[in-house]
Amino acid sequence: MASLLLRRKASPLGLSRLLHGITRPFSLHLELKNGDVISVSNLTRQFSSSSPKTNFDFTTSSSTSNSKFDFLDLTHPHTWYPNARRKRRKVILHMGPTNSGKTHHALKRLESSASGIYCAPLRLLAWEVAKRLNKAKVPCNLVTGQEKEEVDGAKHKAVTVEMADVTASYDCAVIDEIQMLGCRTRGFSFTRALLGISADELHLCGDAAAVPLIQEMLEVTGDHVEVQLYERLSPLVPLKVPLGSFNNIRTGDCIVSFSRKKIYQFKKQIENGRKHLCSVVYGSLPPETRTRQATRFNDESSEFDVLVASDAVGMGLNLNISRIIFSTMIKFDGVEERELTIPEIKQIAGRAGRYGSKFPVGEVTCMDAKFLPLLHSSLNAPSPTLERAGLFPNFDLIFTYSRLHPKNGLYEILEHFVENAKLSANYFISDCEEMMKVAAVIDELPLGLHDKYLFCISPAEMDDEILSQGLTQFAENYAKKGIVRLREIFTPGTLQVPKSQAALKELESIHKVLDLYVWLSYRLEDSFPDRKLASSQRAICSLLIEEFLERFGWQKPRTTMLNLQSGSTSLLSQRIRQYL
Numbered sequence: 001m002a003s004l005l006l007r008r009k010a011s012p013l014g015l016s017r018l019l020h021g022i023t024r025p026f027s028l029h030l031e032l033k034n035g036d037v038i039s040v041s042n043l044t045r046q047f048s049s050s051s052p053k054t055n056f057d058f059t060t061s062s063s064t065s066n067s068k069f070d071f072l073d074l075t076h077p078h079t080w081y082p083n084a085r086r087k088r089r090k091v092i093l094h095m096g097p098t099n100s101g102k103t104h105h106a107l108k109r110l111e112s113s114a115s116g117i118y119c120a121p122l123r124l125l126a127w128e129v130a131k132r133l134n135k136a137k138v139p140c141n142l143v144t145g146q147e148k149e150e151v152d153g154a155k156h157k158a159v160t161v162e163m164a165d166v167t168a169s170y171d172c173a174v175i176d177e178i179q180m181l182g183c184r185t186r187g188f189s190f191t192r193a194l195l196g197i198s199a200d201e202l203h204l205c206g207d208a209a210a211v212p213l214i215q216e217m218l219e220v221t222g223d224h225v226e227v228q229l230y231e232r233l234s235p236l237v238p239l240k241v242p243l244g245s246f247n248n249i250r251t252g253d254c255i256v257s258f259s260r261k262k263i264y265q266f267k268k269q270i271e272n273g274r275k276h277l278c279s280v281v282y283g284s285l286p287p288e289t290r291t292r293q294a295t296r297f298n299d300e301s302s303e304f305d306v307l308v309a310s311d312a313v314g315m316g317l318n319l320n321i322s323r324i325i326f327s328t329m330i331k332f333d334g335v336e337e338r339e340l341t342i343p344e345i346k347q348i349a350g351r352a353g354r355y356g357s358k359f360p361v362g363e364v365t366c367m368d369a370k371f372l373p374l375l376h377s378s379l380n381a382p383s384p385t386l387e388r389a390g391l392f393p394n395f396d397l398i399f400t401y402s403r404l405h406p407k408n409g410l411y412e413i414l415e416h417f418v419e420n421a422k423l424s425a426n427y428f429i430s431d432c433e434e435m436m437k438v439a440a441v442i443d444e445l446p447l448g449l450h451d452k453y454l455f456c457i458s459p460a461e462m463d464d465e466i467l468s469q470g471l472t473q474f475a476e477n478y479a480k481k482g483i484v485r486l487r488e489i490f491t492p493g494t495l496q497v498p499k500s501q502a503a504l505k506e507l508e509s510i511h512k513v514l515d516l517y518v519w520l521s522y523r524l525e526d527s528f529p530d531r532k533l534a535s536s537q538r539a540i541c542s543l544l545i546e547e548f549l550e551r552f553g554w555q556k557p558r559t560t561m562l563n564l565q566s567g568s569t570s571l572l573s574q575r576i577r578q579y580l
């Protein structure tokens with residue numbers, strides 16, 4: 001590996017995109033088993049690199065101070081958010097299929113409000129909405145885990161749902177793709193936003209399958225709930241015949257595959273026919289690369305008129321797709337090979353024929369006839385009702401619990417919560433397996449609980465060996481010296497256009513390591529001082545990845561070692577110079 005100087009192999013671990021609001025100083029309002037509320041107030045934490053120093057001031061609102069707290073009792077999550085509970089919120093559910101104008105209507109309301117927040121499931125959507133509001137002359141900040149762009153006079157912000165602020169108060173708030181409440185790993189962030197955002201009006205956009213659950217969750221909050229149902233704005237036609245062969249591909253088609261290898265194989269096969277060029281979109285591509293690939297596909301004057309994509313295409317990008325073609329209906333979901341679910345099929349298929357695009361009617365089919373029955377039956381079936389929403393204890397609960405069990409590491413604390421938390425019927429405890437994989441590594445280091453927790457909720461995919469090593473080294477250097485210089489593990493100027501699929505994958509991982517550095521720099525500013533360098537190198541990574549994508553196909557990829565000092569005049573070098 002050219003540019004990451006990694007010292008040792010870390011254990012194979014997985015993805016974590018979990019985030020809770022962390023407030024300091026903070027107060028807790030804990031409900032005792034007997035129903036009394038205990039206020040634990042004026043708690044302050046002074047964070048140092050080694051251990052959090054904490055002052056407690058426990059005060060009880062009744063004479064029951066001898067009662068034993070049950071920190072594992074998560075049956076009243078709505079009480080965790082006193083700001084939101086001070087309001088009787090007007091909650092409007094915009095529910096319907098894809099491409100029915102749900103987000104559009106919610107955003108119209110947001111634009112006309114004096115202050116507001118838009119919560120997106122993905123960075124791409126947060127970017128798009130910030131752009132839309134600013135264009136409409138509504139100054140709007142952008143806040144995601146990895147970027148903060150402030151606009152003068154902004155009273156609005158577009159955020160990724162994990163960054164939703166539950167301490168501020170807004171006139172209007174929007175949570176998009178609210179059915180993600182049911183997501184095994186990220187559902188709890190949607191629950192937190194739903195229960196915790198303090199807004200006069202709260203707009204929820206998503207699949208109607210989430211309506212009964214949301215109504216039940218909000219019964220205890222006293223909010224006023226109303227439901228608006230939407231119909232698709234343009235028709236979606238399931239075809240009776242499969243595509244059969246790539247010879248039948250035409251402009252505006254999007255081939256869906258769930259394997260990265262297949263995506264590149266299909267791109268090559270289609271481009272070898274000499275009629276079409278393909279843009280590609282899949283999850284591990286940098287988000288800015290995904291956006292640029294989508295823009296090129298949408299651009300009528302571009303030669304790239306076909307899209308080859310994974311299910312990353314199902315959400316967050318505005319695409320001019322005429323026809324969706326499922327290359328398969330089987331997907332490996334990290335645990336097993338399984339058929340796509342009804343909501344997944346609908347979400348992906350629904351991307352064809354976007355309202356207002358050049359294709360007023362969407363079509364959908366499969367590569368192989370054997371999948372047509374599943375496609376047709378799924379599109380006709382209602383999505384199964386969502387039964388439960390994700391929930392996870394926030395840092396304050398974990399922290400307070402840890403004071404009672406000082407010998408336990410974060411791994412043991414998390415494990416204990418997962419195994420013993422008490423939940424009401426509408427909730428499930430979020431899958432924190434990936435967080436625990438990080439905790440297993442981080443617990444070995446002399447770090448305070450808050451620092452450990454931060455590493456655990458960082459965007460680390462511990463199954464990605466390079467990223468897992470990057471995270472481990474950042475944490476080790478931070479524990480040892482309290483300051484992490486990027487150059488200790490990364491040599492700027494050594495990045496190059498990948499020669500092979502393997503090199504491309506490696507560059508994608510390096511991009512994620514740099515992204516992780518930027519993420520940490522927003523939370524531990526003094527200890528990760530090289531944000532600017534990390535951001536510019538990250539931008540170079542995505543440009544090099546795009547260069548690979550341009551060359552891949554019927555042109556054989558050439559290799560260019562970027563010599564940025566020698567005054568190379570290539571277009572790529574010129575674009576890269578912008579970041580230096």
Ligand SMILES: Nc1ncnc2c1ncn2[C@@H]1O[C@H](COP(=O)(O)OP(=O)(O)OP(=O)(O)O)[C@@H](O)[C@H]1O
Binds near residue numbers: 099
């Ligand atoms: N009333 C309208 N006037 C103009 N454009 C509209 C209107 N309603 C929707 N659109 C446009 O149609 C497209 C689809 O709308 P929108 O994104 O709101 O759908 P959605 O139901 O949120 O879809 P998804 O479930 O895929 O997120 C968008 O490009 C949007 O700007």
Ligand SMILES: [Mg+2]
Binds near residue numbers: 103
């Ligand atoms: Mg939408």
